Amino acid sequence: MVRVVSEIWNQLDQTRIQALYESIPKRIQAVIKAKGCITKY
Numbered sequence: 001m002v003r004v005v006s007e008i009w010n011q012l013d014q015t016r017i018q019a020l021y022e023s024i025p026k027r028i029q030a031v032i033k034a035k036g037c038i039t040k041y
Contacts, residue, residue, distance in 0.1 A: 027039070027041045
């Protein structure tokens, strides 16, 4: 299982990962604004 997860991890597109990472503050703010309820994310 560790081997499979490592292979998949290494295949992830770094640009996509960076975009997701950079969107974290916006996503957290949406959760705060929604008071923990459903957001578009």
